[in-house]
Amino acid sequence: MQTFLDIALIITSIALIASVVLGSKGAGLGGLVGGDQGGFFTARRGIEKTIFRMTIVLSVLFFLLAIITVFITG
Numbered sequence: 001m002q003t004f005l006d007i008a009l010i011i012t013s014i015a016l017i018a019s020v021v022l023g024s025k026g027a028g029l030g031g032l033v034g035g036d037q038g039g040f041f042t043a044r045r046g047i048e049k050t051i052f053r054m055t056i057v058l059s060v061l062f063f064l065l066a067i068i069t070v071f072i073t074g
Contacts (some may be wrong), residue, residue: 005069
């Protein structure tokens with residue numbers, strides 16, 4: 001069971017990193033330091049909306065897997 005949870009955590013973390021990178025690809029580095037000219041909140045459409053929702057689901061899944069792993073090992 002422990003090995004399965006460890007593998008699931010690794011796969012989920014890689015997918016979460018990929019979804020965050022894909023979601024912030026259009027933002028550019030100007031938004032990090034405040035140089036972005038556009039608004040902070042924009043309407044998400046199409047694939048951007050799907051990536052945003054996938055990031056939320058993956059982050060919740062990662063959190064739950066981490067909590068379950070702590071309870072199993074501790």
